[in-house]
Amino acid sequence: MTTTIExxxxxxxxxxxxxxxxxxxxxxxxxxxxxxxxxxxxxLVPPITSVEQALSYHERxxxxxxxxxxxxxxxxxxxxxxxxxxxxxxxGVIAGVKSYPKxxxxxxxxxxxxxxxxxxxxxxxxxxxxxxNLHGEAPSGPDTTVxxxxxxxxxxxxxxHRRFPNLRIVLEHCTTAAAVEAVKQCGPTVAATxxxxxxxxxxxxxxxxxxxxxKPVAKLPGDRDALVAAATSGDPxxxxxxxxxxxxxxxxxxxxxxxxxxxxxxxxYAAQYIASAFDRAGKLEALKGFLCDFGRxxxxxxxxxxxxxxxxxxxxxxxxxxxxxxxxxxxxxxVSVVPFMAGEEVWSLRWKN
Amino acid sequence: MTTTIExxxxxxxxxxxxxxxxxxxxxxxxxxxxxxxxxxxxxLVPPITSVEQALSYHERxxxxxxxxxxxxxxxxxxxxxxxxxxxxxxxGVIAGVKSYPKxxxxxxxxxxxxxxxxxxxxxxxxxxxxxxNLHGEAPSGPDTTVxxxxxxxxxxxxxxHRRFPNLRIVLEHCTTAAAVEAVKQCGPTVAATxxxxxxxxxxxxxxxxxxxxxKPVAKLPGDRDALVAAATSGDPxxxxxxxxxxxxxxxxxxxxxxxxxxxxxxxxYAAQYIASAFDRAGKLEALKGFLCDFGRxxxxxxxxxxxxxxxxxxxxxxxxxxxxxxxxxxxxxxVSVVPFMAGEEVWSLRWKN
Numbered sequence: 001m002t003t004t005i006e007x008x009x010x011x012x013x014x015x016x017x018x019x020x021x022x023x024x025x026x027x028x029x030x031x032x033x034x035x036x037x038x039x040x041x042x043x044l045v046p047p048i049t050s051v052e053q054a055l056s057y058h059e060r061x062x063x064x065x066x067x068x069x070x071x072x073x074x075x076x077x078x079x080x081x082x083x084x085x086x087x088x089x090x091x092g093v094i095a096g097v098k099s100y101p102k103x104x105x106x107x108x109x110x111x112x113x114x115x116x117x118x119x120x121x122x123x124x125x126x127x128x129x130x131x132x133n134l135h136g137e138a139p140s141g142p143d144t145t146v147x148x149x150x151x152x153x154x155x156x157x158x159x160x161h162r163r164f165p166n167l168r169i170v171l172e173h174c175t176t177a178a179a180v181e182a183v184k185q186c187g188p189t190v191a192a193t194x195x196x197x198x199x200x201x202x203x204x205x206x207x208x209x210x211x212x213x214x215k216p217v218a219k220l221p222g223d224r225d226a227l228v229a230a231a232t233s234g235d236p237x238x239x240x241x242x243x244x245x246x247x248x249x250x251x252x253x254x255x256x257x258x259x260x261x262x263x264x265x266x267x268x269y270a271a272q273y274i275a276s277a278f279d280r281a282g283k284l285e286a287l288k289g290f291l292c293d294f295g296r297x298x299x300x301x302x303x304x305x306x307x308x309x310x311x312x313x314x315x316x317x318x319x320x321x322x323x324x325x326x327x328x329x330x331x332x333x334x335v336s337v338v339p340f341m342a343g344e345e346v347w348s349l350r351w352k353n
Numbered sequence: 354m355t356t357t358i359e360x361x362x363x364x365x366x367x368x369x370x371x372x373x374x375x376x377x378x379x380x381x382x383x384x385x386x387x388x389x390x391x392x393x394x395x396x397l398v399p400p401i402t403s404v405e406q407a408l409s410y411h412e413r414x415x416x417x418x419x420x421x422x423x424x425x426x427x428x429x430x431x432x433x434x435x436x437x438x439x440x441x442x443x444x445g446v447i448a449g450v451k452s453y454p455k456x457x458x459x460x461x462x463x464x465x466x467x468x469x470x471x472x473x474x475x476x477x478x479x480x481x482x483x484x485x486n487l488h489g490e491a492p493s494g495p496d497t498t499v500x501x502x503x504x505x506x507x508x509x510x511x512x513x514h515r516r517f518p519n520l521r522i523v524l525e526h527c528t529t530a531a532a533v534e535a536v537k538q539c540g541p542t543v544a545a546t547x548x549x550x551x552x553x554x555x556x557x558x559x560x561x562x563x564x565x566x567x568k569p570v571a572k573l574p575g576d577r578d579a580l581v582a583a584a585t586s587g588d589p590x591x592x593x594x595x596x597x598x599x600x601x602x603x604x605x606x607x608x609x610x611x612x613x614x615x616x617x618x619x620x621x622y623a624a625q626y627i628a629s630a631f632d633r634a635g636k637l638e639a640l641k642g643f644l645c646d647f648g649r650x651x652x653x654x655x656x657x658x659x660x661x662x663x664x665x666x667x668x669x670x671x672x673x674x675x676x677x678x679x680x681x682x683x684x685x686x687x688v689s690v691v692p693f694m695a696g697e698e699v700w701s702l703r704w705k706n
Contacts, residue, residue, distance in 0.1 A: 143574055145557050147500075204498050207570060208613045210563070217560060221496055253606050258691070260561045338611070 002322060005284060006352070009036030009316040010271045010291045013299065014133075014172055014193050014241025016041045016263070017061060017070075025331035026246050026267060027064040033270030034291075034317045034349050037301060039071045039241065042098055047075035051087045054094050069306055071095040071299070073133065078117075082124035089128035095299060095306075096131035096170075097121070101139045101149075115160060122160070126167045131299065132160075136171045136179065137216055146217045147203075150175055154182045161186045168298065173198065173243045175216040177226035183237055191298045193241025194231045194290075196273035197264040197340050198224065210252045210260040211338050214245065231274075231290050232283035239295035240274060242266045246337040249329065266340045269326060273340065275319045275347040287319075316352055324348040355675060358637060359705070362389030362669040363624045363644045366652065367486075367525055367546050367594025369394050369616070370414060370423075378684035379599050379620060380417040386623030387644075387670045387702050390654060392424045392594065395451055400428035404440045407447050422659055424448040424652070426486065431470075435477035442481035448652060448659075449484035449523075450474070454492045454502075468513060475513070479520045484652065485513075489524045489532065490569055499570045500556075503528055507535045514539045521651065526551065526596045528569040530579035536590055544651045546594025547584045547643075549626035550617040550693050551577065563605045563613040564691050567598065584627075584643050585636035592648035593627060595619045599690045602682065619693045622679055626693065628672045628700040640672075669705055677701040 012035045017026050030038050040061065042048035048057060054072040061070045074080055074088060076099040088094040099115075115122070125132060136157060137149035144152050157171055171183055171192040183192040201218035218224065230238045245263025252261055266273055271291055278287050292312075301307045323345035329336050365388045370379050383391050393414065395401035401410060407425040414423045427433055427441060429452040441447040452468075468475070478485060489510060490502035497505050510524055524536055524545040536545040554571035571577065583591045598616025605614055619626055624644055631640050645665075654660045676698035682689050 140557065145555060145573060146560050147556060147573070202498060203500060204493065207499050208566065208615060209611065210613065211611060213561065220498060220500070253611070258562065258564060258606070258695075260563065262561060342611075 002320060003279075003284070005275070005287060005319045006315045007288055007317050007319065008292045008312055008314055010034045010240065011037040011039075011295045011299075011301065012240055012242050012244075012270055013039040013170070013295045014041065014195070014243045015039060015267065016043070016243070016245045018246060019044050019057070019060070022246060022248075022331075022335045023060065024064055025335045025337065027061060027068070029268035029330065030068045031065060031351075032268045033242075033266075033272070034319070034351075035068070035270055036311070036316070037069045037071065037296070037307065039095065039299070040073060042073045042075040043100065047077065048073070049075050049077050049079040051084060051091060051094065054088070055091060058093050071306065073098045075100070076118060076121070080118075080121055082120050085121060085124035085128055085130060089130055092305065094130070095304075096133050097125060098133040098135070100135045101137050115156070119163070122164050122167055126164055129168070131168045131170060133170050133172050136174065146215070147219065150216050151178045154178060157182055157190070158186070161190050165189065170241070170298075172241060173216060175219050175227070176223045180226050180230045180238075184235070191237045191239065191294075192230075193243070193295075194227055194238055195241065195243045195264070196266045196270060196277070198227050199231060199274070199277040200224070200341075211340065211342070212264060213260050213262055214243070214264045215262040228277065228281050232278055232281050232286040234286050234289055236289065236294040236297060238290065239298065240270070240291055241295070242270050244270065248334055249336045249338050250334075252338060264340050265330075265337050268330060268339055269341075269346055271317065271319060272324065272346040272349050279321060279347065318350050318352060320348050322348050355673060356632075356637070358628070358640060358672045359668045360641055360670050360672065361645045361665060361667055363387045363593065364390040364392075364648045364652075364654065365593055365595050365597075365623055366392040366523070366648045367394065367548070367596045368392060368620065369396070369596070369598045371599060372397050372410070372413070375599060375601075375684075375688045376413065377417055378688045378690065380414055380421070382621035382683065383421045384418065384704070385621045386595075386619075387625070387672070387704075388421065388623055389664070389669070390422045390424065390649070390660065392448065392652070393426060395426045395428040396453065400430065401426070402428050402430050402432040404437060404444060404447065407441070408444060411446055424659065426451045428453070429471060429474070433471075433474055435473050438474060438477035438481055438483060442483055445658065447483070448657075449486050450478060451486040451488070453488045454490050468509070472516070475517050475520055479517055482521070484521045484523060486523050486525050489527065499568070500572065503569050504531045507531060510535060510543070511539070514543050518542060523594070523651075525594060526569060528572050528580070529576045533579050533583045533591075537588070541590075544590045544592065544647075545583075546596070546648075547580050547591055548594065548596045548617070549619045549623060549630070551580050552584060552627070552630040553577070553694075564693065564695070565617060566613050566615055567596070567617045568615040581630065581634050585631055585634050585639040587639050587642055589642065589647040589650060591643065592651065593623070593644055594648070595623050597623065601687055602689045602691050605691060617693050618683075618690050621683060621692055622694075622699055622702075624670065624672060625677065625699040625702050632674060632700065671703050671705060673701050675701050
């Protein structure tokens with residue numbers, strides 16, 4: 001029996017679109033994934049730490065595909081001052097600031113990340129209504145591994161929320177039952193993104209498969225089950241951020257360095273992976289909230305003028321349980337990227353217009 | 354200050370020497386690692402399930418390097434009957450039977466591995482004094498991952514020991530504090546091998562490095578610390594079994610299949626990795642027991658006539674803290690293998706004779 005679901009275009013609140021040739025390969029796949037709004041990570045080389053860099057990157061993205069709306073971010077670092085926050089908010093294009101573990105100071109006594117130096121920045125973000133995006137992992141330490149790095153970070157999330165209750169915070173790509181619980185405990189200014197791949201993976205899948213290896217790593221079966229439950233629950237605190245992270249195939253399989261680059265590439269099938277996972281969980285009725293509504297509401301995309309009410313409500317994509325096979329590779333040569341679940345079947349998708 | 358330690362030749366009670374071209378590449382590295390006795394795993398393709406196969410494999414190994422003593426094993430499977438055990442013991446070359454998880458039956462009710470069909474074989478092994486080598490991991494299941502597979506298996510070890518108290522059992526390549534404790538709880542007929550690489554690795558090292566990925570996977574820092582403590586404790590229940598497992602570089606980095614073959618190759622530097630690890634732990638005085646004495650005593654190499662008392666006691670290798678750099682690769686083309694810690698420095702080793 002064919003199941004067909006018509007939805008507004010998807011908003012993906014965590015994407016890596018890179019730069020140069022990789023950008024040209026990846027950016028067109030945003031729309032292929034059913035997505036019209038992409039929240040763009042700032043971790044280029046060098047990272048985006050000024051308003052000018054962010055606006056210039058925004059232009060480069062629009063040159064490749066102007067049909068997608070790109071919301072830009074800054075990389076939390078000493079260059080980001082309250083003045084920069086004020087300027088950023090005034091652009092109407094920069095929506096938030098992303099914090100990576102290595103961009104912060106470690107409080108070695110408690111083993112907890114300390115953000116104290118950035119409190120004035122967070123005050124300015126509260127005032128100018130920018131979102132703080134947290135890569136929620138504690139830095140490596142004697143007792144901190146890829147397995148407990150997220151759980152070790154959670155007290156820091158709770159502390160920041162207590163200090164800045166009006167600061168909108170997103171715990172990015174949460175991977176554990178503990179993280180889901182921590183986000184639920186917080187007030188409405190705290191939300192979390194969940195990726196497509198973390199609805200599928202556990203440690204056993206990435207242990208021997210470089211294309212399933214990412215940070216934070218997929219954890220245990222109980223954690224994956226908690227993520228599926230949160231994503232399909234209808235709780236508006238949880239919405240899509242794919243963390244789609246393209247790496248050249250050669251970097252993934254370690255052919256050059258002997259190491260495996262961290263990142264799972266899901267952009268071209270973003271909505272399709274989610275539809276397949278929600279179908280498997282028997283929760284297709286929760287699809288619209290997770291893919292289309294909750295993230296936009298948290299980020300105030302209409303209120304801020306990034307989208308019109310009509311755009312947000314217009315039925316634009318058609319998802320169907322008629323299977324589509326995920327292609328083996330996207331792009332060529334140095335920018336050949338292997339998508340998640342290459343060769344496997346997922347739901348199909350087409351745009352209505 | 355130069356530290357020099359003179360020892361008898363090392364006995365390595367868990368090696369994978371493969372067959373064909375890979376065998377020709379790997380077998381000469383046994384002696385390079387300071388090893389004179391190699392306990393050879395039976396997981397060829399097809400596996401060694403008859404006395405004839407084991408003897409033929411023994412001959413092929415001796416053709417490559419007759420200076421090493423090879424103790425042979427059979428692969429536990431329905432072909433192994435009490436009659437086969439009797440025949441095997443009579444050869445004087447076959448010393449034990451290796452059990453892999455997939456070779457056993459799963460008792461799905463309790464989630465525990467059941468060896469019931471092999472009880473007559475174990476009785477015969479007790480009678481003819483062969484050793485049972487356990488790959489101590491429970492098969493995959495809804496709640497069993499690479500992380501808890503060993504801990505999940507431990508009740509099976511305790512049960513087998515209770516049923517066959519005179520059967521000598523080795524829990525191979527133990528990787529967890531829980532396994533160390535379980536082995537300590539058992540009587541003197543139960544021992545454990547510890548590899549070189551598990552004295553170094555935790556999950557963080559193999560997560561992005563295919564050359565550090567093996568089964569059982571390296572676990573948490575507390576587990577690694579427990580292994581170092583056990584290996585350096587002077588407890589004769591713990592001795593060297595490198596589980597050195599060569600795979601072509603192309604299989605390790607997934608260039609062919611997209612998957613990473615499990616196995617860390619340590620054979621050419623076996624004693625050197627251990628000396629470096631014991632040095633770091635400040636426990637060089639425990640080196641001889643772990644490398645030379647405890648395994649031989651457990652396996653009764655002199656009593657069984659595999660070695661003379663003179664061979665066992667003769668000072669044969671010289672270990673020194675003058676650093677040696679681990680080579681980038683061993684072998685060429687299809688059998689090019691990347692050793693553990695390639696490019697890093699370890700203790701050096703030379704043979705006296």
